[in-house]
Amino acid sequence: MAQLTQVQVNHATVLKIAVPIMLSNMTEPLIGVVNTSVVGQLPQPELIGGVAVGAMIFAFLFWGFGFLRLSTSGLSAQALGAGNRPLVAQVLARSFLLGLGIGAALLILSPFIGPLAINLIGGSDEVKAAAHAYFGWRIFSAPAALANFALLGWFVGQGRSVEAFIVQALLNVTNMVLSALLVLHSHFGITGVGIAAVIAEYVGVAFGLFMASRRVHVLDQRVKFEALFDLATLKPLLAANADIMIRTLCLLFAFGWFTAHGARNGNIIIAANAVLLNFFEVTGYMIDGFAYAAEALVGQSIGAKDQPRFSQAIRLGTLWAMGFGTLFAIVTYLAGPWLIDLMTVEPTVRETARQYLGWVALTPFLGAACFLFDGVFTGALATRDMRNMMIAALAIYLPSSIWLEAHYQNHGLWMGLCVFFIARSVLFAMRLPAIKRRVFATP
Numbered sequence: 001m002a003q004l005t006q007v008q009v010n011h012a013t014v015l016k017i018a019v020p021i022m023l024s025n026m027t028e029p030l031i032g033v034v035n036t037s038v039v040g041q042l043p044q045p046e047l048i049g050g051v052a053v054g055a056m057i058f059a060f061l062f063w064g065f066g067f068l069r070l071s072t073s074g075l076s077a078q079a080l081g082a083g084n085r086p087l088v089a090q091v092l093a094r095s096f097l098l099g100l101g102i103g104a105a106l107l108i109l110s111p112f113i114g115p116l117a118i119n120l121i122g123g124s125d126e127v128k129a130a131a132h133a134y135f136g137w138r139i140f141s142a143p144a145a146l147a148n149f150a151l152l153g154w155f156v157g158q159g160r161s162v163e164a165f166i167v168q169a170l171l172n173v174t175n176m177v178l179s180a181l182l183v184l185h186s187h188f189g190i191t192g193v194g195i196a197a198v199i200a201e202y203v204g205v206a207f208g209l210f211m212a213s214r215r216v217h218v219l220d221q222r223v224k225f226e227a228l229f230d231l232a233t234l235k236p237l238l239a240a241n242a243d244i245m246i247r248t249l250c251l252l253f254a255f256g257w258f259t260a261h262g263a264r265n266g267n268i269i270i271a272a273n274a275v276l277l278n279f280f281e282v283t284g285y286m287i288d289g290f291a292y293a294a295e296a297l298v299g300q301s302i303g304a305k306d307q308p309r310f311s312q313a314i315r316l317g318t319l320w321a322m323g324f325g326t327l328f329a330i331v332t333y334l335a336g337p338w339l340i341d342l343m344t345v346e347p348t349v350r351e352t353a354r355q356y357l358g359w360v361a362l363t364p365f366l367g368a369a370c371f372l373f374d375g376v377f378t379g380a381l382a383t384r385d386m387r388n389m390m391i392a393a394l395a396i397y398l399p400s401s402i403w404l405e406a407h408y409q410n411h412g413l414w415m416g417l418c419v420f421f422i423a424r425s426v427l428f429a430m431r432l433p434a435i436k437r438r439v440f441a442t443p
Contacts, residue, residue, distance in 0.1 A: 009301070009312040014293045014320060020165035021156070022289030034176040035193050038183045040275075040344035046267050047190055048344065049123060050130020052274035054194075056259045057117045057131070058138060060252045061106055062145050067244035068099050069153035073295045074240065074381040076157025081303020088158070089216050095150035096209070098241075103143030110139040121256070123263040123270065130190050137194030144201035151208040159296040163211050171204030243383035247390040254397055254420055261405060261413055269410055272352035275343050276360040279336065283328040283364040284371065290321040291375030298379030307440045313379075314432075317372050325368030333361035359414030366421040373428035382435045389431055393423040 035055075039047045072095040079087040106113070114135045118128050148171065155164040175196050182192030262273040297313035336357040340350055377386045401416030408415060 009297050009309050009316065011316060011320075013297065014290065014313075014316045017156075017159050017161045017293040017296055018289035018320065020161040020289075021292040022286045023165055023169070035179055037343045038179055039190060039193065040346070040349075046124060046126035046271075047130050048271040048274055048349070049127040049263065049267055050134060050190055051193060052259060052270060052277075053118065053121050053123060053127060053131040053263065054134035054138065056121065056256055057114070057135060060117070060249075060256060061113070061142070062149075063252055064245065064249050065099075065102055065146055066149065066248045067241040068095055068102075068146055068149040069156075070244045070248075070295075070378045071095070071240035071381075071383070072150050072153030073157040073292075074299050074378050074383075076154050077159075077296050077299025077379055078157075078303035078381065080158050081300035081306075083303075091157075092150070092154045092212055092216065095153065096147050096212075099146035099148075099150045100143050103146040106142040106146075107139055110135075110142075114139065121260045121263060124267055127263065127267065127270070133190050134194045137191050138197045141198040141201040144205040147205045148201060148208060151205070151212055154212060156292045156296055157299060158215075159300070160215070161292065161296075163215070164292075167204055167208040167211065170207055171200050174203050175200035240381055240383040243387040244378075247383070247387045250387075250390045250394045254394055254417075257398065257401065258413055258417055261401075262410065265410060268348050268352050271344070271346070271349045272356065273410070273413075275340060275349065275353045276356055278343065279332050279339065279360050280363045280367075283325075283332060284367055286328065287321055287324055287364060287368050287371050288375075290317045290324070291371045291378075293317055294372055294375030295379040298376050299381070300379075302380055302439050305440070307436075310436070310440070314376055317375065318369070321368045321372040322365075325364045325366075328364035329361050332364065333357065336361065356410060356414055359411070359418065362418055363421065366418050366425075370421055370424035370428060373425065373432070376432070377428065377435065380435055380439050382439075385431050385435060389424065389427040392427055393420060396420070396423040 035051050039051050072091055075091045076088060079091060114132065118131045118135065121131075123131075148167070151167065152164055155161070155167070178196035178199055179193050182188040182196055183190075186192065188195065259270070259273070259277075263270045294313055294317040297317075298310055301307070301309035301313060337354060340353045340357070344350060344353075374386070377383070397416060397420035400419045401413065404412030404415045404419075406412065
């Protein structure tokens with residue numbers, strides 16, 4: 001019978017978890033980069049806007065249920081730390097089935113969700129038409145996409161980042177290759193981008209389920225379906241999911257606010273912002289590798305009741321996240337003009353994107369701390385605190401964004417986004433000591 005072993009927290013441990021996740025995460029936003037670049041080869045700038053609007057809708061739909069990854073990661077990590085093999089298997093089965101069920105419900109409701117969401121965001125008639133075409137196909141990926149969240153969280157919680165890397169890399173590379181083939185070679189237009197996402201998600205979930213089943217077999221465990229509905233162990237999952245869902249919706253609302261206000265400034269602004277947001281997503285997803293490492297190591301330390309290990313995980317994770325955030329900020333600023341030209345051939349979009357490059361270059365540095373704190377709070381299952389701090393940060397961001405946009409137009413939108421990152425970091429840092437006292441309180 002396989003043992004659930006613990007490892008010491010040091011630089012090598014953090015990097016062993018973070019680096020594969022960084023590599024796989026890098027391919028996630030590269031989907032957006034490739035999709036924007038592929039559509040950017042077509043002469044209509046409104047198609048880039050359509051992809052941006054459609055992608056934002058799916059960010060709400062899918063990442064609105066991002067609790068499937070986050071709660072699964074925290075619960076899996078703490079079960080591992082406590083040496084509870086049956087619970088490790090139960091966490092996977094519950095979250096996977098929940099993901100499939102929610103995805104199926106989204107697919108059934110899609111005739112109502114799609115038109116409503118596109119009209120709420122706004123934009124020109126051309127942008128809306130492109131977004132409708134994209135949405136109509138990609139929605140079929142919903143069950144697989146949400147089941148993949150559960151699989152990813154389960155692997156991350158156990159610190160098995162290589163498996164997570166393989167599954168995500170397969171999914172994302174498949175998506176990128178098919179997007180290029182269907183749009184540029186087979187001339188499917190923007191619908192080809194949606195079809196590529198559908199195929200890739202089902203390829204990913206099939207392979208991920210295969211790898212997860214092998215891991216459960218190695219642990220000498222079989223999922224007992226009657227135990228999946230045991231309220232004593234089901235309650236923490238439901239409570240964490242509700243808190244994280246509210247937190248994630250607040251986060252997505254902040255970015256939806258940004259995209260919607262950009263869309264009202266015309267096709268050129270929304271296209272330029274879409275190009276620049278790809279830079280933020282690439283760097284943000286890579287820094288998130290250290291947040292994933294924090295999730296696993298913090299959760300395992302709490303399960304094992306090891307306070308020094310908890311503190312070491314936070315210290316080393318912060319050091320690496322901030323270091324890479326600074327590096328990515330410099331690289332974004334220096335390489336940005338060349339990357340903008342690579343992603344779009346439209347001269348006005350290129351020129352406009354250059355005007356706001358300095359703001360997006362700040363985001364890796366300003367966002368590194370709040371990304372890391374997300375991982376710490378997830379590993380600690382401090383989901384109520386995550387929810388409350390995100391609501392408070394949103395309450396700071398929205399009036400700041402309104403005032404800044406009124407005075408500085410699109411520059412103000414980017415300034416407001418930077419304020420959002422700072423607010424999140426400060427609020428999480430203020431709350432962390434109370435979390436530490438609570439999770440290591442003596443019974």
